[in-house]
Amino acid sequence: MKRSCIAGGLLAALLTPLIAHADWEVNMTQGVTDLSNEIYGLHMAAFWVCVVIGIVVFGAMIYSIIYHRKDKNHKPATFHESTTVEIIWTVLPVIILISLAIPAAQALVKIEDSSNADMTIKVTGYQWKWQYEYAEDDISFFSSLAASSREASALGSEIDLDTVDNYLLEVDNPVVIPVGKKVRFLFTSNDVIHAWWVPDLAVKKDAIPGYINDMWAKVNVAGTYRGQCAELCGKDHGFMPITVIAKEEDEYKAWVAEQQAAKAALAASADKVWEMSDLMAQGKKVYDTNCAACHGATGAGIPGVFPAMTGSPITTGDIGPHIDIILNGKSGTAMQAFGTQLSDADIAAVVTYERNGLGNSVGDMAQPTDIKALRK
Amino acid sequence: MNAQAVEHVDHDDHHHGPAKGWMRWLTTTNHKDIGSLYLWFSLIMFFIGGIMALVIRAELFQPGLQLVDPGFFNQMTTMHALVMIFLALMPAFVGLANWMIPIMIGAPDMALPRMNNWSFWILPFASIMLLSTLFVDGGAPAGGWTMYPPLVLQTGAAFPMLIFAVHLLGISSIMGSINIIATIMNMRAPGMTYMKMPLFVWTWFITAYLLIATMPVLAGAVTMLLTDKYFATSFFSAAGGGDPVMFQHIFWFFGHPEVYILILPAFGIVSQIIPTFARKQLFGYSSMVYATASIAFLSFIVWAHHMFTVGLPVSAELFFMFATMLIAVPTGVKVFNWVSTMWKGSMTFETPMLFSIGFVIMFTIGGFSGLMLALTPVDFQYHDTYFVVAHFHYVLVPGAIFSVMAAAYYWLPKWTGHMYDEKLGKFHFWMSTIFVNILFFPQHFVGLAGMPRRIPDYAVQFADFNAISSIGAFGFGLSQLLFAYIMIKAVRSGKKATDQVWDGAEGLEWTLSSPPPYHSFSTQPIVK
């Protein structure tokens, strides 16, 4: 038994520093909607049912292990059948299961009833970010992992994760919803299957390319709620978080107005001619949020999976095909059509950046009007 | 036991021993040789799959990326599961079936010995094909063992290798199962009626049926992936009128029965071992048989419980929830029967019994979390989190893997004629049991607290339990080195085992010498 002592000691030694920085979360969140509370209740009910059955079954077993052993000279009994007890332990579980199934079914029916929603938000999954479109308010934006988290998580990064706000759970553009309103979410995807999950809202639904799923939530308490993509969607599946901010009605209204103003401002600047340096600066921003996940922050790509941008025949050749692959993507590969995601200015910027940054120096640049002309 | 082969007149050229040298292993038609091949193969693959698991656990020891990039992490997750399921656990069970079924039913050999050889020898080739994906352009498959499109279609050069490895593995399993069914139906000794068959034989009989019914479906599913990628079909693409979710239906129509394929033989093993060491007949033999059959039947109508979040119609969600919950009933019957077998027995606790008791307890814990997962609305919170990972590792590791270890300790003396080292065996059990719980129990907590599965990096609030879990993983892995050591030591230098081996053991296998003659029952025994 010496070995087990050593192992035990080792374990204790390893664990001590951990316990220091802990808030030990061991259970499901109760969440902030009526349904999330109901689900939590069901979870606890099922849990206690299992605990009780476990105590009975394991109790009987342990009793027997203690008392019915050979070295206690227990003589084996000879019974090996009893229809009565077999019927009992078939029927009893059935009854227990029914008593669990009924409330579960009732909750399910409520959850799946998304009629009479106050507003609708369409959520589209992309590798690896989310797009939110407010059906009634004509607001649309992308939401990806905050740069602070991305930097800190990189292989070999020295950044102390405890200093990063909400490590891996922070996004650049959170989705904002009003409190007390039935918000209906529509889910779909642009490429592979993702799943939108916010535990506090008890909403988890797959976003399936070519199909629309729906789910709803009526948040009771204002606050910020965080979640993550919950369906394996490739390399950065672990890096497409969700941040929901639930605001009181009037604050929400203010937010909507703000978004619309920003949109108008953007449209006004669409035809302006950009300087090279502005394009490069904007291009780097666009590249880092949209392209770096695959093609690498330095443009090196991943051989065999994602082509390098540095020295690629496309990024260093004619500008036409270069713009084309970014606008239209390449079907059947992970290279998506960014034409639907980025503004003309952003595409012009990223093209320019790829041609004159990342180790390339072609020298030419693209203007938003060029992109506009190439859109079909 | 002195029954010798009654030579057939036409075949005086028959020599009834193994071929010499390594050719013996390539050319054998003997169920014991083939069984041993399967078992050694599976042990090696268990270690390979385990090393992949350790890569996963090492990366997850702390938040942040330390060792591998996310793409490689996904390759590890995918390959770990494929290796463990298709190359370690299933071959282990087939190996046990090969060794034990003919002996348990008093047969001279498997019904189709040449095909038996083929079933095995496809495996190493398929495995090499699968494992070599780690070295091709773009790396190994990284879309999860469930291979969901469209993601899996983004796999690089590994893609066709994955598909054809699955095909080959399927061919191997189907042939293996056909052989097992034919053996059981045709080769039983006189008097060995169906309802006298040992439960291990029964559970494998039903398992083989599940395999034959579901492996072809998997083959069909992956074939459609292949044509979707290379031949322009649109099975799983909405633009062409298909549906990515359709793949999931087909996959889980295979996949759910598959998980019972991984547990029914384990039920059989435990049902052999517990009566031996309780020195008391198995309680409720016939209800055990019916329960197994019910589980098998139900396993075909519950598949969509893996898909509660894909947006099924409510009616379907309700149906699959109810059907899934029902499985707890026959499984409960089994658990209660095992406990009743122990009840008022005269128990001793040799290593096989320890592993069996560990199995009953920890499998049941895994079953409980399964039942919780079955509740559709609650699964919305559990799905694709570590709660699910905890669930299935409880049923697979201290469940199925423990049962294989129990079987190895239980029958090894019979196979080799050598006893293993009991002290070390018990030590192995305790190490395994302690560490497996350190490994997988905390995963329930992180799962409930919101940690998704299949992620290489996680938010800091999950750090503590992940660290504990990783420590458990390394401890558990080290304990398995001990297992290999005990087995090899027993084979090479264990002390001589008696023919009866365990004083409470019953069944035809114990009537043979230890080790049994090369052809076990050339003349069939009569079972009364």
Next chain:
Amino acid sequence: MTTSTDTQHYFVPDTTIWPFLASIGLTSLVWGFIQILNGNSGKFMMIAGAMVLFFTFFRWFGEVVHESESNAYSGWEDKSFRLGMSWFIFSEVMFFAAFFGVLFYARVLSVPWLGGAGEEYDTHKWLWDTYQATWPTNGPGNVGGEFGLVAWSGLPLVNTLLLLSSGVTVTWAHHALKHNNRQHLIWGLAATVALGTIFLICQGVEYAHAYDINLTLGSGIYGSTFFMLTGFHGMHVLLGTIMLFVVLLRSMRGHFTAKNHFAFEAAAWYWHFVDVVWLGLFIFVYIV
């Protein structure tokens, strides 16, 4: 312990290298194909693998035939073979079940959903609002472009009649075999093989026609299910025809007796299975 002294002896074959070689052949075959799919050269490997596999089967089954003809088997071994074949056919049934499942799923669920049926109202409204669910369809993306249809009343009907009559001719051959009428046996088998071959030719012609009218594997879900089901069925007809052809050759060499003719029955069962699958196809792929 007691042993029974009067049980039969079961034939446990000697060591054999064929299965191992078959594994090598099979692996090479698929490895070559993998290389081709990955854009490398793999043709040679594929052909070599296929040849090894074919040669191995030839020798392997040759041995079994030899054992059978030299009466190494009794009814006991025969039953193992029969069980083996029946369960193999069951596995084939499940293989086709998967594709029929796909066909029904597409027709009953996914295509109507894309067209806005039932709970999938939103899918239609938001993503495919101009799509009208019909069958046949190449989906809302009009994948592969407009395509024509193969009418059931043309070659498919001919093929149905061919396969149905081939079912009759094998039964005729079987009957003859059981009554030791070698002449009829051989004619019956030859007719069956001929019908199978004509079926395959018709199928080839039909495929060529389909590609002419732009009905291809790439024609959305309709083309996919159409070619997958009929294609796999065709491969099974080919396999069945080869099996029957071997049985025919063996019959011409005087193999089989009225009592002992497992290979014949195996091929015949297989043929009936292929036949039944075709009826399913004819109804659900072509007519309905």
